[in-house]
Amino acid sequence: MRMDTDLPKAMSKRTQTVLRKWLTLMGPFLGLFAVILFFAVITGQPEKFLSPFNIRIILSQTVIVAICAIGMTLVIISGGIDLSVGSAIALASVATALCVNGGIDPILAVLVGMLVGGLVGFVNGAVISGLRVVPFIATLGMLGIARGAAKWIAHQQPVDAVPTWIDGLVVNFPEPSWLILAPGIWLAIALAVLMAVVLRKTVFGRRVFAVGSNEAAARACGISTNRLKIWIYGVAGLFFGLAGVMEMSRLRQGDPTVAVGTELDVIAAVVIGGGSLNGGQGTIVGSIVGALIMSFLRNGCQQMGWANYIQEIIIGAIIIAAVAFDQIRLRRS
Amino acid sequence: MPILELREVTKRFGQTIALQSVDLSLETGRVHALIGENGAGKSTMMNIVSGAIRPDSGSMTLRQSPYSPTDTQDARRKGIALIHQELSLAPHLTVTENILLGNEMSRFGWIDRKASEQSAIDALNNFDHPDIRPKMVVGRLSTAARQVVEICRVLASGAKIILMDEPTSSLQRDDVRRLFKVIRKLKSDGITIVYISHFLEEVRELADDFTILRDGKNIVSGQIADVTDEFIISKMVGRSVEKIFPKRDRPPEGAEVALGVRGLSAPPLLKDATFELRSGEILGIAGLIGAGRTAMVRALFGIDEPASGEVLVRGTAVSARGGNPTFRLLQGIGYVSEDRKDEGLALDLSIADNVTITRFDSCSRMGWLNLGEQNMQSEKLMAELAVKASSALQTVRTLSGGNQQKVAIARLLHQRADVLLLDEPTRGIDIGSKTKIYEAIASLADQGKAILMISSYLPELFGMCDRLAVMTRGRLSPTRPIEKWTPELVLNAAISAAHNEALADANGY
Numbered sequence: 001m002r003m004d005t006d007l008p009k010a011m012s013k014r015t016q017t018v019l020r021k022w023l024t025l026m027g028p029f030l031g032l033f034a035v036i037l038f039f040a041v042i043t044g045q046p047e048k049f050l051s052p053f054n055i056r057i058i059l060s061q062t063v064i065v066a067i068c069a070i071g072m073t074l075v076i077i078s079g080g081i082d083l084s085v086g087s088a089i090a091l092a093s094v095a096t097a098l099c100v101n102g103g104i105d106p107i108l109a110v111l112v113g114m115l116v117g118g119l120v121g122f123v124n125g126a127v128i129s130g131l132r133v134v135p136f137i138a139t140l141g142m143l144g145i146a147r148g149a150a151k152w153i154a155h156q157q158p159v160d161a162v163p164t165w166i167d168g169l170v171v172n173f174p175e176p177s178w179l180i181l182a183p184g185i186w187l188a189i190a191l192a193v194l195m196a197v198v199l200r201k202t203v204f205g206r207r208v209f210a211v212g213s214n215e216a217a218a219r220a221c222g223i224s225t226n227r228l229k230i231w232i233y234g235v236a237g238l239f240f241g242l243a244g245v246m247e248m249s250r251l252r253q254g255d256p257t258v259a260v261g262t263e264l265d266v267i268a269a270v271v272i273g274g275g276s277l278n279g280g281q282g283t284i285v286g287s288i289v290g291a292l293i294m295s296f297l298r299n300g301c302q303q304m305g306w307a308n309y310i311q312e313i314i315i316g317a318i319i320i321a322a323v324a325f326d327q328i329r330l331r332r333s
Numbered sequence: 334m335p336i337l338e339l340r341e342v343t344k345r346f347g348q349t350i351a352l353q354s355v356d357l358s359l360e361t362g363r364v365h366a367l368i369g370e371n372g373a374g375k376s377t378m379m380n381i382v383s384g385a386i387r388p389d390s391g392s393m394t395l396r397q398s399p400y401s402p403t404d405t406q407d408a409r410r411k412g413i414a415l416i417h418q419e420l421s422l423a424p425h426l427t428v429t430e431n432i433l434l435g436n437e438m439s440r441f442g443w444i445d446r447k448a449s450e451q452s453a454i455d456a457l458n459n460f461d462h463p464d465i466r467p468k469m470v471v472g473r474l475s476t477a478a479r480q481v482v483e484i485c486r487v488l489a490s491g492a493k494i495i496l497m498d499e500p501t502s503s504l505q506r507d508d509v510r511r512l513f514k515v516i517r518k519l520k521s522d523g524i525t526i527v528y529i530s531h532f533l534e535e536v537r538e539l540a541d542d543f544t545i546l547r548d549g550k551n552i553v554s555g556q557i558a559d560v561t562d563e564f565i566i567s568k569m570v571g572r573s574v575e576k577i578f579p580k581r582d583r584p585p586e587g588a589e590v591a592l593g594v595r596g597l598s599a600p601p602l603l604k605d606a607t608f609e610l611r612s613g614e615i616l617g618i619a620g621l622i623g624a625g626r627t628a629m630v631r632a633l634f635g636i637d638e639p640a641s642g643e644v645l646v647r648g649t650a651v652s653a654r655g656g657n658p659t660f661r662l663l664q665g666i667g668y669v670s671e672d673r674k675d676e677g678l679a680l681d682l683s684i685a686d687n688v689t690i691t692r693f694d695s696c697s698r699m700g701w702l703n704l705g706e707q708n709m710q711s712e713k714l715m716a717e718l719a720v721k722a723s724s725a726l727q728t729v730r731t732l733s734g735g736n737q738q739k740v741a742i743a744r745l746l747h748q749r750a751d752v753l754l755l756d757e758p759t760r761g762i763d764i765g766s767k768t769k770i771y772e773a774i775a776s777l778a779d780q781g782k783a784i785l786m787i788s789s790y791l792p793e794l795f796g797m798c799d800r801l802a803v804m805t806r807g808r809l810s811p812t813r814p815i816e817k818w819t820p821e822l823v824l825n826a827a828i829s830a831a832h833n834e835a836l837a838d839a840n841g842y
Contacts, residue, residue, distance in 0.1 A: 201444055203437040206430055213423035220385075220421045221435030221486070222406030280425035 028273045028289040031322070035293055039300030049303060056172050059185050062295040063170050064089070064243045064250070064259075067188050068266040069273075069287040070195050071121075071239030076270050077199070078232045079212035079279025080128070080135040085240050085263035087146035088120040090256050092244025094150045096166070097159040097254025106164040113248070114241035120146050121237020125230035143263070150256035159254040169249040184246050191239070196284040208232060212279025268315070269294060272322040293318070336361045336525055337382070337400070337413075337494060342391030344377055351377040353549045354391070359494065364516065364526045366540035366557065370569055370735075370763030374549040375529050379496045382527070383415035384408030406435070412493035416500055422479055424472030429453040431471050432486045456485035459518060461511055475623070477508040484515065495519065496527045499761065501535060506621065506824075513539060533562050545569055569764060577768055578796030579775040584613035591783035592666070592752045593645030597653050599637055602628035604807035606642075610752065615774065615784045616812065617798030619791065619823045625807040626787045627671055630754045634661050634668045646752075662691055667750030669741045671757040671787070677741045678729050685711040685725040687740050691748040714743040719769050735766025742773055753777065756787045771797060791820050803827050 040046035048054065068085050075082045096113035100106060120142060127138040161167075168175060169184035179186070199205035210218040211225050211232075219225050248254050271277070272293055273286025294315055301311040339357040343350070352374045359365050367375050380386045382393070384402030393400040395411060402408035405415070422431050429449050430437075438448045453467040465478050474482065480500065487495055497516075501509045516526060516539060530536055536543065537557060545552040545568045552568045592610040597603065603625045610616050620626050632639040635656035642653040646664045658668075670676035678687055685704075688711040689696055696707040711725040718739040722732060729740055738758060745753050758774070759767045774797065778784055788794050794801060795815060802812040803826040810826055 201446075202442045203439045203444055204442060206426065206437065206444060207434075209425055210423045210430070210434055213425040214421060217421035217423050217431075218434065220405060220415075220417060222404070222409055223435045224406075280423065 025274075025283070025286070027325070028286045028293070028322075031272070031318075032289050032293050032296065035296045035300070039296065039303065043300070043303050049300065053172075054299065054303075056181065058292075058295045058299050060170050060172050060182055060250075061299070062291050063182070063184050063188050064246050065262065065265050065269055065294070066288050066291040067191065067239050067243045067246065068262065069269040069291050070188075070192055070284055071236030072263075072266045072270050073273075073275060073282050073284050073287045074195070074199070074208055074232050075135075075236045076267070076275045076277060077212045077279060077282040078208050078229065079215065080229070080232065081139065081267070081277065082121070082124060082233065082236060082240075083136065083139040083263050084120060084124060084142035084146055085243075085266050086259040086261055087143050087150065088117045088237060088240040089244040089247050089259040089262060091120065091146045091150040091153075092116045092241040093248035093251070093258060094154040094159055094254035094256050096245050096248045097161040098153065100161045100164055100166065101159065106166050109164075110166065110242075110245050113245040114238050117241020117244055118234050118238040121240065122230060122234040124237070125233030128233065129226035129229045147256070154254060154256040156256065158251075158256070161248060161253055163252075166245065166249045167252055170246050184249065187242075191242075192284050192288050199284065204228075204231070209280055212281075214280075265291075265294060268319045271319060274326065276326075290322075334361075334397075335359055336396060338394045339378075339382070340392045340394075342378070342381060342388045342393070344381060344386065344388050350549050352381070352388070355546070355549070355551050356554075357382075357544055357551075358554070359525050359527065360542065361525055362520055362523045363541040364520060364528055364539050366536040366543040367527055367529045367546065368536060368543055368565060368569060369546035370765050373546040373569075373763075375546055376498060377549075378546070379415055379498055379527065379529065382408070382494075383413060383496055385415070409435075409490050409492070412491065413496070414487040414490055414492035414494075415496040415498065416483055416487055417498060422471050422483060424470070426471060427467065428457075428465060428469050428471060428474075428482055428485075429467040431482055432456055432489050434486065436490050452489055453485065456489045457481075459485070459488060459515055461514075477504050477622075480504060480508070480512070484512075488519075492524070494525045494527070496529075498529045500528075501530065501532065504622075509535070533565060536565075537562070566764065577764070577771065578793075579772050581775045581779065583799060584611060584778070588612045588614065589647070590645065591647065592785075593643075593650070594633060594653075595643040595645070595650075597629065597632055597639055597642030597644070598807075599628055599632040599639040600807075602807055603632055603639075606804075606809040608802055608809060608812050610783045610785055612751070612783050613778055613781045614799040615778050615786055615797055617794040617801040617815070618785065618787045618804055618809070619789075619794055619801060620804035620827050622789060624804040624827065626804045627756055628807070629804065629809065630668060630756055630785070630787065634658055634666065634754060636668075662748065662750075665749070665751040666754065667691075667745035667748050667752065668754040669738075669745060669756060669758060671760060673734070673737055673741060678737060680730040680737075681728060683726045684715065684720065684722055684729055684732075684740050684743075687729050688714055688725070688743045688747050691744060695747070710747065711743070714746050715739075717746070718743055718773050733762075733766075735762035735770075738762055738770060739766065739773075742770060746773075746777070750782070752783045752785070754785045754787075757789065758786065759788070759790070759793060767793075791823060794823075795820065 040049050043049050072082060072085065092113040095116040096109050099109035099112045124139050124142050127133050128135050170182050174182045199208065207218065207223055207228055210223065211228055215225055247258055251258065269290035270282060270287045273283065273290030275282030275287060297315060298311055301314065335358040337359040339355060341354045341356065342352055343354055344352040355374065355378065357378065367378065369375050381388050384405045384407055400411065402411065423434065432453045433449055438445045438452065450467045457465055460481050462478065462481050465474065465481060471479060471482060500512060504512060519526060528540055540557045543557050544554040545565065547569060588611040590609050591612045595607050597606045606629050608616065618626050628637065631637045632653065633644065635658050639653040643650050644653045644656065674680060685707045689707050693702065696703050696710055708725045715722065715725060720736050720739045720743065722736065729737055732740065759770055774784060786797060798815050800812050801815050801818050803810040803823055805827055
């Protein structure tokens with residue numbers, strides 16, 4: 001009875017909510033579209049900027065940040081932060097190179113690389129939940145520890161890896177050519193889809209949101225937030241480890257000094273994509289688009305022959321603009 | 334046969350004894366009221382029963398077998414669940430997800446959406462709340478609706494004993510009715526309820542049995558029908574309360590207008606407010622939660638930007654727009670927010686810092702604080718308001734709610750404001766502290782301060798105020814002397830006008 005009279009009002013309200021949801025979701029896409037459009041016009045050679053050749057280059061350049069962004073999205077939704085990403089990448093890349101050179105099967109070497117990242121994340125999670133160190137500090141400490149460990153096991157110099165199929169993971173022109181995109185890119189896409197579904201449809205995924213949204217509530221509902229956080233940082237670490245493998249594949253060596261500051265790019269990607277550092281908010285798709293926005297920007301600036309410092313200023317401004325835009329949107333609603 | 338029994342349960346936190354050899358006996362299908370001032374040990378007891386903390390000694394038996402929950406999850410499995418005083422929902426998740434949080438229905442880790450939604454609907458059906466839909470995001474719901482979701486969560490977990498800690502503190506009258514209906518239904522379904530409330534009316538209406546705690550000890554238990562309110566109050570405070578509200582002379586006619594407000598509006602919550610506040614008087618603002626009372630003081634104080642209106646301070650009229658808290662403070666206006674924890678106080682700072690924060694220049698020279706002076710000034714005010722604390726250096730977070738509120742009032746005293754805007758000054762604090770706060774407010778009025786007091790608690794408005802106005806859907810009624818009002822008139826103004834406007838809205842007016 002009551003439903004009937006409420007229906008028209010409810011419908012309009014629901015349409016509004018749906019609309020708002022779409023806008024939130026489409027925000028990063030609109031940003032990406034704007035960036036692409038801007039450079040297509042300003043370079044005066046849209047056919048060059050948007051050529052399959054250039055797009056492949058951009059995607060290959062994005063793959064490492066994008067894979068990390070998947071893991072970082074998890075961490076940021078849970079209300080945490082991970083500053084040790086770059087160091088974890090370096091450590092994983094060195095570990096993978098050492099394994100390959102040690103004659104271990106490449107597939108196992110890749111797994112070792114991922115597990116090294118996972119271990120770094122596991123320790124982060126354990127320190128955060130067990131020793132009650134805030135994520136910023138715990139992972140800041142790990143930033144130093146993992147970097148040092150990478151230099152240690154690499155004897156302070158890049159480890160050249162013997163050629164294996166790993167080297168072909170993120171090349172611009174994959175073999176066989178019917179793949180169109182490098183296998184690493186396909187892997188990143190598959191993992192992004194997988195994690196997006198996991199976040200939406202599994203108990204684990206919803207609990208990640210719950211702990212970021214209201215940790216006290218999650219604990220009061222009997223969720224072991226400590227164990228959950230260890231899982232979150234551990235799983236995120238697996239992604240950072242995989243990114244380390246990609247880094248090794250790209251450079252054909254395990255370089256302990258690589259990926260310094262990558263964590264900031266990754267955090268920026270998640271934030272541009274709608275993630276909130278207060279937790280409870282963020283999407284995988286948004287984060288990936290955020291990573292793409294930065295890559296297209298960098299590439300566009302290079303095409304224009306703009307200096308590196310211009311790129312840095314623009315990207316910095318975009319990070320602030322994305323969050324400011326989000327705040328305005330929140331205030332409106 | 335009692336379903337749950339506590340025997341000689343004791344719990345210490347460091348030096349303080351929170352519970353000392355306390356007993357409790359719950360009967361199946363009855364509502365048991367747990368009564369006591371803040372700090373009496375009610376929450377500690379509830380936390381022990383719900384498995385959040387463990388007792389130091391003593392025993393508990395659940396259905397005749399020993400009961401010692403390892404954590405809240407364990408207690409929930411055994412059918413005991415606590416509904417928190419502070420709402421514990423995840424604002425970013427949906428109603429369904431919140432109801433099943435920690436108890437998700439899943440197959441191999443994948444959430445079973447259909448079954449989840451069905452069980453959320455089953456729980457929601459206990460309530461007359463068709464506006465709460467399972468897929469809604471909780472952050473967009475009203476406080477009352479969130480409370481309903483929280484209760485649904487406990488129902489969905491299959492609890493047999495439900496502990497409710499101040500469940501009505503954030504609810505409007507209508508929602509309190511609905512909640513009572515639900516509690517009665519739960520009772521008839523054989524569910525046992527422990528009910529903590531500061532409102533004796535509620536306890537009397539709802540409870541079958543009661544236990545009074547004071548200073549961590551059992552004072553008396555029995556059936557609520559056998560005792561009077563006076564008896565309960567005297568046992569709670571340990572002394573007989575002759576009169577809760579201080580006697581006070583009416584301010585003289587024609588006292589100076591300390592604050593005038595004309596046509597203040599800040600849509601959508603505040604549409605039109607006009608009133609005059611005279612020195613030495615207490616003006617009460619009644620109304621339902623969400624009617625726009627808080628919006629009014631916030632716009633007045635310049636926290637939210639008003640759309641239009643005039644504000645007169647000591648005879649000088651200025652546009653209400655462009656006012657900000659710094660300016661209002663300089664004009665001698667003080668404000669205590671209803672949201673003590675988030676807006677009223679800096680919880681991690683000391684009492685001294687909180688008290689002197691709006692007038693640091695009183696205890697500093699060239700920007701350097703004189704800490705001795707600061708402490709002295711604070712301790713003087715603490716003594717005046719009987720703040721229970723070890724010293725002025727104690728962190729505000731560690732104080733009880735009543736003492737925190739006293740610190741907030743002490744800040745206004747220190748600020749030497751002439752006009753005090755008090756939003757729900759006694760919400761959620763015990764009777765002993767309330768009395769102290771009433772005394773402080775009355776003595777401030779006697780000193781010639783002009784006081785605006787927002788409250789949802791009618792006896793308090795009638796006991797304290799000289800004049801009263803009612804806020805209804807953003808519009809403030811004309812102010813009338815308190816003796817021209819009756820509780821029925823106030824409620825009528827608050828509710829029936831709301832009803833009329835709702836009709837007008839529905840007709841597209």
